[in-house]
Amino acid sequence: MGINLGRYRIEGSLFLAPMAGVTDAPFRRLCREFGADYAVGEMVASAAQLRKSRKTLARVKFFDDEAPRAVQLLGADPAALKDAFYWACEAGAQVVDFNMGCPAKKVCNVACGSALMKEEPLALEILSVLGEVSKECGVPVTLKCRTGWDEAHKNALTFAQTAQKAGFAMVTIHGRTRTGGFDSSVEYDTIAQVARTVAIPVVANGDITDANRARAVLQYTGAAAVMIGRAALGHPWLFKEIKEALENGCVRATTQEEKVQAILRHWRWHFECYEEPVAVMTFRKHLLWYLTGWSGFETVRAQICQAGDARTQGKLLQDYFAVQGWL
Ligand SMILES: Cc1cc2nc3c(=O)[nH]c(=O)nc-3n(C[C@H](O)[C@H](O)[C@H](O)COP(=O)(O)O)c2cc1C
Known part of the structure; x- marks a missing residue:
């Protein structure tokens, strides 16, 4: 149309x-x-x-x-x-x-x-x-x-x-x-x-x-x-x-790997857009929306959500995905 x-x-x-x-x-x-x-x-x-x-x-x-x-x-x-x-x-x-x-x-x-x-x-x-x-x-x-x-x-x-x-x-x-x-x-x-x-x-x-x-x-x-x-x-x-x-009329389900790559892209673009302290804080809500309910997330949730700088937040995220075998 x-x-x-x-x-x-x-x-x-x-x-x-x-x-x-x-x-x-x-x-x-x-x-x-x-x-x-x-x-x-x-x-x-x-x-x-x-x-x-x-x-x-x-x-x-x-x-x-x-x-x-x-x-x-x-x-x-x-x-x-x-x-x-x-x-x-x-x-x-x-x-x-x-x-x-x-x-x-x-x-x-x-x-x-x-x-x-x-x-x-x-x-x-x-x-x-x-x-x-x-x-x-x-x-x-x-x-x-x-x-x-x-x-x-x-x-x-x-x-x-x-x-x-x-x-x-x-x-x-x-x-x-x-x-x-x-x-x-x-x-x-x-x-x-x-x-x-x-x-x-x-x-x-x-x-x-x-x-x-x-x-x-x-x-x-x-x-x-x-x-x-x-x-x-x-x-x-x-x-x-x-x-x-x-x-x-039919859907190919998005794979876990595709979702993980999308989250990491989002994370990178987010940090391109905001200064680091703001970016770290404002990305937390996205992480909770993305990851709540995902296998193994509860055990790392507090750590990821409390990370205070980009390096730590990014690394914890990558480590979590890697441990789960999605990266
Ligand atoms: C967190 C949040 C922020 C919103 N901010 C705006 C906004 O800035 N401008 C706007 O027109 N509507 C805003 N809305 C309303 C949404 O655009 C939408 O009309 C509403 O959520 C209903 O659609 P949905 O049932 O698909 O969520 C907001 C909704 C939510 C949940």
Whole structure:
């Protein structure tokens, strides 16, 4: 089918979801290597005073081979968002995504993220401002939202229609309301309704964990693509497995050796991206996602997770893989 985002064309229908603290440049590169067709970076606050922070700067880092480079903005002030759009473009953004789905309290308390879904007039003003600045900069803008604020207020369709009118190139819908958090059951009917109604591509998100679910959601919603979040944590090879199943009907299981090589690549790229103390610390969560449940991991877990420098962490990891016969 294919999705056009400005001059970029996304051919496939398997997207990696933006996840703050996770989907940085190294993890996006790994998921794309395994077949993710598109990946948006972690959300970046639009407030100008935060732009120079190390955290924000890391969130607009890209490897040279990433295209298109998609930066996600979060905010509730139309002027600040406009300004942040220019800044994101200067930082290399080739697509700008607007976050209207984040349910975090510290985000919602300042009316950002999914809180905007119950502030319709302000949200609609923001969409219109972002549509204009997108045209001015020649950089496509996309929207990510939820189905609504709560069960009684499902207004994703209104936002999708307004976004389309404002010139947005795509809308992603997480099939939960804000009050549904991350654990309520996902509802794909609203996504299907939006996909039937608007002409811009709609991406379905929420609880897509395997090929059967991906296929079923694509068929049921008529969405142009599905977006996978938590199921990819510690399983970047999921994209390869789902893709093979969708394309060929059968999957060649990823071998332990392939997984180990992927983890080591991820580790190297992670250290290319961050200063050593930050890299050592932030890679621990990936290690726990990757290795929990793997044979022999419990006996070395504490040691690996307490390693305080790159050499020690890397060596312990290699030793563990070698002892298990995977390296
Ligand atoms: C750790 C974590 C961080 C997230 N950060 C973001 C973010 O920065 N921007 C965003 O739009 N959504 C964010 N999300 C939401 C996901 O993109 C996605 O919509 C949600 O997890 C549902 O998809 P899933 O069921 O496949 O995980 C985050 C989710 C998680 C679990």
